[in-house]
Amino acid sequence: MSRSINLAVIPGDGIGQEVVAEGLKVLSAVLPQDVKLETKEYDFGARRYHATGETLTDADLDALKRHDAILLGAIGDPSVPSGVLERGFLLKLRFAFDHHVNLRPSKLLPGVATPLAGQPEIDFVVVREGTEGPYTGNGGTIRKGTEHEIATEVSVNTAYGVERVVRDAFARAQARPRKKLTLVHKNNVLTFAGHLWTNVFNKVAEEYPEVTTDYIHVDAATIYLVTDPARFDVIVTDNLFGDIITDLAAAVSGGIGVAASGNINPGGEFPSMFEPVHGSAPDIAGQGKADPSATVLSVALLLRHLGYDAEADRIDAAVAADLTERSSLGARSTARIGDALAARVAG
Amino acid sequence: MSRSINLAVIPGDGIGQEVVAEGLKVLSAVLPQDVKLETKEYDFGARRYHATGETLTDADLDALKRHDAILLGAIGDPSVPSGVLERGFLLKLRFAFDHHVNLRPSKLLPGVATPLAGQPEIDFVVVREGTEGPYTGNGGTIRKGTEHEIATEVSVNTAYGVERVVRDAFARAQARPRKKLTLVHKNNVLTFAGHLWTNVFNKVAEEYPEVTTDYIHVDAATIYLVTDPARFDVIVTDNLFGDIITDLAAAVSGGIGVAASGNINPGGEFPSMFEPVHGSAPDIAGQGKADPSATVLSVALLLRHLGYDAEADRIDAAVAADLTERSSLGARSTARIGDALAARVAG
Ligand SMILES: CC(C)[C@H](C(=O)O)[C@@H](O)C(=O)O
Numbered sequence: 035m036s037r038s039i040n041l042a043v044i045p046g047d048g049i050g051q052e053v054v055a056e057g058l059k060v061l062s063a064v065l066p067q068d069v070k071l072e073t074k075e076y077d078f079g080a081r082r083y084h085a086t087g088e089t090l091t092d093a094d095l096d097a098l099k100r101h102d103a104i105l106l107g108a109i110g111d112p113s114v115p116s117g118v119l120e121r122g123f124l125l126k127l128r129f130a131f132d133h134h135v136n137l138r139p140s141k142l143l144p145g146v147a148t149p150l151a152g153q154p155e156i157d158f159v160v161v162r163e164g165t166e167g168p169y170t171g172n173g174g175t176i177r178k179g180t181e182h183e184i185a186t187e188v189s190v191n192t193a194y195g196v197e198r199v200v201r202d203a204f205a206r207a208q209a210r211p212r213k214k215l216t217l218v219h220k221n222n223v224l225t226f227a228g229h230l231w232t233n234v235f236n237k238v239a240e241e242y243p244e245v246t247t248d249y250i251h252v253d254a255a256t257i258y259l260v261t262d263p264a265r266f267d268v269i270v271t272d273n274l275f276g277d278i279i280t281d282l283a284a285a286v287s288g289g290i291g292v293a294a295s296g297n298i299n300p301g302g303e304f305p306s307m308f309e310p311v312h313g314s315a316p317d318i319a320g321q322g323k324a325d326p327s328a329t330v331l332s333v334a335l336l337l338r339h340l341g342y343d344a345e346a347d348r349i350d351a352a353v354a355a356d357l358t359e360r361s362s363l364g365a366r367s368t369a370r371i372g373d374a375l376a377a378r379v380a381g
Numbered sequence: 382m383s384r385s386i387n388l389a390v391i392p393g394d395g396i397g398q399e400v401v402a403e404g405l406k407v408l409s410a411v412l413p414q415d416v417k418l419e420t421k422e423y424d425f426g427a428r429r430y431h432a433t434g435e436t437l438t439d440a441d442l443d444a445l446k447r448h449d450a451i452l453l454g455a456i457g458d459p460s461v462p463s464g465v466l467e468r469g470f471l472l473k474l475r476f477a478f479d480h481h482v483n484l485r486p487s488k489l490l491p492g493v494a495t496p497l498a499g500q501p502e503i504d505f506v507v508v509r510e511g512t513e514g515p516y517t518g519n520g521g522t523i524r525k526g527t528e529h530e531i532a533t534e535v536s537v538n539t540a541y542g543v544e545r546v547v548r549d550a551f552a553r554a555q556a557r558p559r560k561k562l563t564l565v566h567k568n569n570v571l572t573f574a575g576h577l578w579t580n581v582f583n584k585v586a587e588e589y590p591e592v593t594t595d596y597i598h599v600d601a602a603t604i605y606l607v608t609d610p611a612r613f614d615v616i617v618t619d620n621l622f623g624d625i626i627t628d629l630a631a632a633v634s635g636g637i638g639v640a641a642s643g644n645i646n647p648g649g650e651f652p653s654m655f656e657p658v659h660g661s662a663p664d665i666a667g668q669g670k671a672d673p674s675a676t677v678l679s680v681a682l683l684l685r686h687l688g689y690d691a692e693a694d695r696i697d698a699a700v701a702a703d704l705t706e707r708s709s710l711g712a713r714s715t716a717r718i719g720d721a722l723a724a725r726v727a728g
């Protein structure tokens with residue numbers, strides 16, 4: 035394991051700035067003395083776009099490529115037309131750096147508020163495909179703006195792309211105590227992609243006899259997520275279904291204030307990127323109201339990805355302890371929560 | 382209004398048989414003496430498929446076309462490969478009869494169990510597009526079964542198709558006390574279809590100055606459905622997003638045991654079809670355990686569609702009363718619940 039981390043930091047827009055500061059605070063506090071942490075900040079997001087019209091250039095990609103990992107706050111602002119920063123920055127980066135494993139753990143900690151009655155057990159991880167499906171930007175529009183307009187979106191699914199993410203999910207399921215993997219798709223309607231996903235899933239399953247598998251349609255998955263979330267251990271799914279169910283998963287397991295994610299290139303050809311699931315939340319930006327926990331948990335995913343498992347565990351434990359005690363702590367600012375977490379991981 | 386109803390009845394598979402019987406029981410009980418009810422049963426579903434290999438022939442469509450409306454129980458059985466009956470019957474019928482308005486109301490009644498804490502107010506209706514999006518069957522597979530397989534699914538969206546369903550949704554919003562309409566899409570990623578939906582929505586909105594409008598992404602919509610479902614009045618959305626969020630909507634507002642739906646051809650060129658949102662539930666079929674409420678509520682949607690508003694209201698009230706008292710009633714079979722509802726609407 036390298037004893038230095040060369041980190042690209044992208045605070046981004048809105049509360050991104052605030053939560054990333056706390057993520058870095060906790061990262062510095064948790065790292066052993068002998069690990070050299072270097073960070074370089076990048077100004078992507080709405081300001082850069084308004085100033086230069088750029089979202090992410092080839093030169094930017096070259097610069098980012100030299101880092102060990104990327105920590106992102108949030109990108110997006112109402113002043114920028116919908117889609118510009120999403121397609122021009124967030125998705126461009128995921129595709130350019132082949133972030134095909136989009137990892138989103140959900141764990142409901144004791145004492146943490148959930149909209150669900152009866153405080154169910156929730157502890158699963160979604161492995162969302164990150165580089166295919168309807169996210170490829172394939173499709174188009176003809177007769178735009180007329181009453182004869184036709185717009186298409188093409189979901190692209192390859193055996194290559196599906197198999198690698200399915201393998202990643204099986205390996206993760208194998209490494210967890212329950213060893214259970216659920217494929218979520220809509221193979222009764224999207225039969226072309228559905229057959230590919232199902233066949234690849236069943237084929238790889240043969241290599242993991244210890245992993246229990248099942249299949250559920252994405253619509254039914256949303257039902258189980260609110261009526262019986264304990265049934266899930268690891269879920270593997272397509273890019274769009276993963277987008278939808280991970281927001282719901284975050285909502286039921288403590289809210290997007292605590293939902294972390296990793297955009298991972300498992301082979302390490304490109305740096306992986308870690309970010310909270312939440313967005314830039316312009317309505318509360320600059321007020322110290324944002325919960326930095328999701329970013330701090332994303333830092334833990336980042337550390338685990340780089341091989342710093344003990345440090346990642348310490349962050350997870352610190353956030354868990356903080357959340358569990360939160361109801362008795364009263365309102366705290368973004369920075370105070372960061373301070374508390376930094377103190378816990380250092381202690 | 383015609384004083385006769387010529388109804389096609391498709392019990393289908395599994396619990397479909399049981400719940401449709403109760404739906405018809407309540408229908409007969411609620412109709413005034415002078416309305417002549419004629420029903421003809423059709424044997425679509427797994428048995429017919431196994432016996433003949435047929436799912437829905439041109440002759441079937443001709444026969445169905447002569448009815449005023451269709452009542453469906455559920456179609457689907459594990460003995461039939463996934464997709465065969467869905468694409469070969471359910472979707473084929475929606476497309477053949479141009480059921481472009483897929484109507485799915487959600488109302489949480491007092492006393493009804495919900496997985497959400499705090500018994501929130503839920504009373505909204507989803508207008509799901511029924512004939513476009515990724516449901517068209519466009520797409521394909523090459524190099525099937527090899528490591529080079531590529532499968533595509535094409536979401537097709539037309540100004541014609543989007544505008545008519547958006548208009549239907551605005552008219553419904555206008556007719557409701559809150560007059561609020563939310564567009565649900567993913568226009569920051571699916572930018573081709575997203576722009577079409579957004580532009581058409583904004584254009585039609587100008588004709589409905591009294592209707593308050595907003596937009597949310599489908600992933601965020603799943604969050605609101607569990608944290609703040611009261612924010613919704615009418616939702617309009619695409620075929621796939623509508624499929625997903627209406628299952629979640631059903632789950633939070635009393636479960637799929639009480640979720641009704643209409644596959645509507647508003648112009649009346651073809652008969653509309655009404656069905657519970659739930660499936661054939663083979664695990665509990667034949668045991669008298671299924672809740673017929675969703676089918677009975679679908680009968681109410683059917684009556685309202687045919688202009689029998691007072692009768693529809695009586696059914697809604699009967700189901701509401703039954704559900705509200707249910708916790709004190711103990712377990713009842715499918716038929717006993719049907720009897721109770723029939724008695725209420727007749728009384
Ligand atoms: C902002 C958007 C492009 C993104 C996505 O759809 O993937 C977000 O919703 C997410 O889940 O990370």
Ligand SMILES: CC(C)[C@H](C(=O)O)[C@@H](O)C(=O)O
Nearest residue numbers: 222223253467471472624658
């Ligand atoms: C069975 C399936 C084809 C159908 C759909 O996806 O529309 C069902 O899930 C529904 O919502 O009516």
